[in-house]
Amino acid sequence: MIVVLPSVMLWAGETFADDQVLWIPVGLTAEEEGALRGQVQRDTGSVLVDATEARNRLTVMAEEAPSHGPPLVDQAQEAYRELRMADAHRLFTQAIEETACATEDSPSEVAAILIERANVALGDNRREEALEDMVLAIAFSASSRPDPNVHGPPVLRLFDEARGTVAHLQTGTIEVQATPADAMVRVDGRETNPRAPLELRAGLHFVVARKLGFVCVTRWIRLGPGPTLSEPIELDRATDAALARQLLDADLSEEDVSREAARLLGLVRIVRAQADPEQYVLTVIEAATGRVVVDARANRSEGIESLSRNFHMTSEPDDDDSAWYEQWYVWTTAGVVVAGVITIVLIATWDRPVDLTVTGPP
Numbered sequence: 001m002i003v004v005l006p007s008v009m010l011w012a013g014e015t016f017a018d019d020q021v022l023w024i025p026v027g028l029t030a031e032e033e034g035a036l037r038g039q040v041q042r043d044t045g046s047v048l049v050d051a052t053e054a055r056n057r058l059t060v061m062a063e064e065a066p067s068h069g070p071p072l073v074d075q076a077q078e079a080y081r082e083l084r085m086a087d088a089h090r091l092f093t094q095a096i097e098e099t100a101c102a103t104e105d106s107p108s109e110v111a112a113i114l115i116e117r118a119n120v121a122l123g124d125n126r127r128e129e130a131l132e133d134m135v136l137a138i139a140f141s142a143s144s145r146p147d148p149n150v151h152g153p154p155v156l157r158l159f160d161e162a163r164g165t166v167a168h169l170q171t172g173t174i175e176v177q178a179t180p181a182d183a184m185v186r187v188d189g190r191e192t193n194p195r196a197p198l199e200l201r202a203g204l205h206f207v208v209a210r211k212l213g214f215v216c217v218t219r220w221i222r223l224g225p226g227p228t229l230s231e232p233i234e235l236d237r238a239t240d241a242a243l244a245r246q247l248l249d250a251d252l253s254e255e256d257v258s259r260e261a262a263r264l265l266g267l268v269r270i271v272r273a274q275a276d277p278e279q280y281v282l283t284v285i286e287a288a289t290g291r292v293v294v295d296a297r298a299n300r301s302e303g304i305e306s307l308s309r310n311f312h313m314t315s316e317p318d319d320d321d322s323a324w325y326e327q328w329y330v331w332t333t334a335g336v337v338v339a340g341v342i343t344i345v346l347i348a349t350w351d352r353p354v355d356l357t358v359t360g361p362p
Helices: 030-044 051-064 073-081 086-100 109-124 127-140 153-166 241-248 254-267 304-312 327-348
Strands: 022-028 047-050 171-180 184-187 191-192 198-201 205-208 217-223 228-236 269-275 278-287 292-299
Touching: 022 030, 022 051, 022 254, 030 047, 030 051, 030 269, 030 304, 047 051, 047 278, 051 241, 051 254, 073 086, 073 109, 086 109, 086 205, 086 217, 109 127, 109 153, 127 205, 171 184, 171 205, 205 228, 217 228, 217 304, 241 254, 254 269, 254 278
Parallel strands: 022 047, 022 269, 171 228
Antiparallel strands: 171 198, 184 191, 184 205, 205 217, 269 278, 278 292
């Protein structure tokens, strides 16, 4: 139901007054935003929390999330210099997983860390593992290559061998079954359909499943040329601190992101003011459900004031297609009738004496 009234916006009988709401302007000039923001504040009595204030609050919450201290890659390189090969390998592995979860577009970064991990394995006389890492690095980024100013001839030769090996590897099939079903799944840095079988070369693969509001999941999978490998992945809900960190790396103007931010910050609604080449659009969204409870539009050629005028106009609520017995007024009327009948009965019997005689057997 959409209702826009002259001095206050209503939904389900509740005013917006004194609410804190998330204010998301998109495509507005500074002058347009100032004018519209002031209008919304005056008409609703709400406190508008803008993106800057929201990020400040999220930053405070994110500080409670556990931290690794110095960057993992730096820690891994230090361990390698100190010949602590097991620690270096573990830290490079964690760095790969963290990098893949931190951003959707990180294939080249992951490939560079895989090359570093291959270098560690080669230095620890685990040549087959090193070769697998090099092959996987190429899968992530075909343009990746060890830096000759950093790595010696053994690493460069191993990389060339990996490039020659890729074309001759057998293939296998994997099916990743992610929960929630709309989680984004990437295999070797490429987004895939999480419910469709995927044919890949045999060998080591890296799977990432992520969704805003959930803990990112990574898997190292060794795929063979046999039957289809089924890999179920279930994501757990992120803690508030972890979600705050996710939101700080996301675009608050995106609808899913703004809803999660509002929910986390305890803001009941989102006011989204948007301008495109043809019109202004002001929508109010319930953070918990995503339901649009106010929708005002105006022709942009008429200026921002036209949206304010439309914002003040009263529009009829949408038709309610609920069954007759589900309508509020049916139950209200029934309640009034029942109350009236009870009142009449009480009045009619008020003065009648009550017989308190106890009767029993003769």
